[in-house]
Amino acid sequence: MGRTLRLRKQRQKLALQMQPSAGERNSFLSDLYKYLMAFGWQNKTQLTARNFSGTGRGLCSKTKNLEEGEILIRLPVRSFITINTIENDANFKKNFNNAIFVKEHKITFQTLLAFYVLYHSKLKGSSPLEAYITSLPLNFTNPYFCPINELQCLPEAILLCTVKQNREIKEAYQNLNYIFHSNDFEQLYTLQDFRWSYFVVNTRSIHISVKKLKCENNFFQPIIAGDCNMALAPLLDLFNHSDLVKTQPDLIFNTCDKKLEFIITLEESPLKKIKRQQELFISYGCLTNRKLLIEYGFTLIDNQHDYFEFSSNDIENFLRREYSFKGQTFHSNKFKFIRDHNLTDQLFIHWQEGISHNLRVVLHLLFHEESHFTNILNQIAFGTSDNLKAVNEEVKLLLSFKMNEYQICINDLESLKSLTPAGLVAVGYLKESLKYLKKCLSNLYE
Numbered sequence: 001m002g003r004t005l006r007l008r009k010q011r012q013k014l015a016l017q018m019q020p021s022a023g024e025r026n027s028f029l030s031d032l033y034k035y036l037m038a039f040g041w042q043n044k045t046q047l048t049a050r051n052f053s054g055t056g057r058g059l060c061s062k063t064k065n066l067e068e069g070e071i072l073i074r075l076p077v078r079s080f081i082t083i084n085t086i087e088n089d090a091n092f093k094k095n096f097n098n099a100i101f102v103k104e105h106k107i108t109f110q111t112l113l114a115f116y117v118l119y120h121s122k123l124k125g126s127s128p129l130e131a132y133i134t135s136l137p138l139n140f141t142n143p144y145f146c147p148i149n150e151l152q153c154l155p156e157a158i159l160l161c162t163v164k165q166n167r168e169i170k171e172a173y174q175n176l177n178y179i180f181h182s183n184d185f186e187q188l189y190t191l192q193d194f195r196w197s198y199f200v201v202n203t204r205s206i207h208i209s210v211k212k213l214k215c216e217n218n219f220f221q222p223i224i225a226g227d228c229n230m231a232l233a234p235l236l237d238l239f240n241h242s243d244l245v246k247t248q249p250d251l252i253f254n255t256c257d258k259k260l261e262f263i264i265t266l267e268e269s270p271l272k273k274i275k276r277q278q279e280l281f282i283s284y285g286c287l288t289n290r291k292l293l294i295e296y297g298f299t300l301i302d303n304q305h306d307y308f309e310f311s312s313n314d315i316e317n318f319l320r321r322e323y324s325f326k327g328q329t330f331h332s333n334k335f336k337f338i339r340d341h342n343l344t345d346q347l348f349i350h351w352q353e354g355i356s357h358n359l360r361v362v363l364h365l366l367f368h369e370e371s372h373f374t375n376i377l378n379q380i381a382f383g384t385s386d387n388l389k390a391v392n393e394e395v396k397l398l399l400s401f402k403m404n405e406y407q408i409c410i411n412d413l414e415s416l417k418s419l420t421p422a423g424l425v426a427v428g429y430l431k432e433s434l435k436y437l438k439k440c441l442s443n444l445y446e
């Protein structure tokens with residue numbers, strides 16, 4: 001069997017495995033409805049969950065056609081898991097002794113929220129959040145979940161992001177172990193389990209202003225680094241993302257029951273009318289495919305918000321390995337200047353808008369500036385952009401260099417015997433990036 005056919009079959013098999021069987025399908029929904037209705041929720045838009053081809057599980061309206069300007073979902077904020085939920089959970093708080101909270105072991109609210117989900121997932125039938133916990137996915141497809149042999153095939157920039165996530169997760173877990181009041185912490189809550197709950201929060205949390213929540217207790221306040229403007233929102237977190245829609249989240253005060261409500265309005269959609277049973281999307285923000293891959297474990301085809309970012313390592317590798325620069329030397333003062341002035345931030349290319357200002361400056365300084373004296377470099381970098389020479393030829397070489405690297409990554413991944421769901425998603429990202437780089441390159445030749 002050819003490699004492409006084998007991979008296609010593998011992809012189809014995995015897609016089937018990831019789909020719940022007929023019996024399991026949406027069995028969580030009725031309990032989730034009951035959970036929400038206990039807080040006064042009315043399913044005004046008749047939302048239901050379904051499996052959609054291409055995006056997996058998502059939401060649609062069972063009976064209503066919806067259009068721009070309409071509210072997609074309206075939920076009572078009391079049904080969310082917020083800092084208030086945690087602060088008001090006396091049983092949960094019993095596991096902590098806030099007298100030993102020290103600044104060396106501070107945790108982010110994301111960590112506390114992730115641990116709260118994990119804690120409730122272990123309570124099984126006795127958790128008031130059981131209906132919500134049951135609605136959560138068991139697996140994720142972020143590159144973080146790629147096994148070593150797949151990770152080794154990924155581009156350095158992706159690998160570095162997963163290394164960073166790993167460091168943050170381990171540090172968070174150690175800090176939780178320190179503040180949790182039991183010697184059995186690691187047996188009760190394994191690092192493996194914590195990874196799951198960490199990604200539950202990473203892929204599903206929403207932003208909510210803590211000021212509007214009016215926090216009554218502050219037991220955890222001394223141990224939290226940063227703000228608590230984050231929440232888990234049952235049902236709402238079943239909406240998939242689209243780059244083509246514009247949605248507006250709002251926190252409003254319902255004058256009838258005098259309670260806070262969270263609503264999402266559909267502001268713009270390419271489909272003016274979304275028919276019943278058709279998938280409803282929200283926007284998670286203007287996110288690039290790299291961000292979607294790292295944080296959410298998926299990518300979009302022809303993502304409207306995409307651009308391609310280069311790191312300082314990319315530029316260094318390009319100078320070191322590009323064949324046509326063999327024998328060429330680049331003065332170390334230029335590198336120092338570029339680093340010291342943070343010119344390696346925001347090095348990107350957009351297929352229509354071209355390269356970012358910083359990328360233009362960096363390529364000019366490296367390839368077109370004869371002087372290496374700081375005052376001259378300063379004048380060029382921070383003077384008018386008329387001083388900058390055209391760098392099209394260097395950009396073409398940089399794009400070809402990067403395309404070659406991505407093609408090698410794809411070949412390496414596809415030559416593995418089998419790929420995990422996370423590996424398959426990573427291949428999809430690489431192919432989409434390659435397509436994007438080709439589009440940028442062909443624009444330069446026009």
Ligand SMILES: C[S@@+](CC[C@H](N)C(=O)[O-])C[C@H]1O[C@@H](n2cnc3c(N)ncnc32)[C@H](O)[C@@H]1O
Nearest residue numbers: 055056057203204237238239240241296297298
């Ligand atoms: C907030 S949840 C949305 C509901 C999720 N599909 C579920 O079954 O629970 C976010 C996750 O959904 C998936 N997702 C969201 N939008 C997607 C899209 N356009 N295509 C593919 N997967 C998507 C990703 O796995 C992401 O991490």
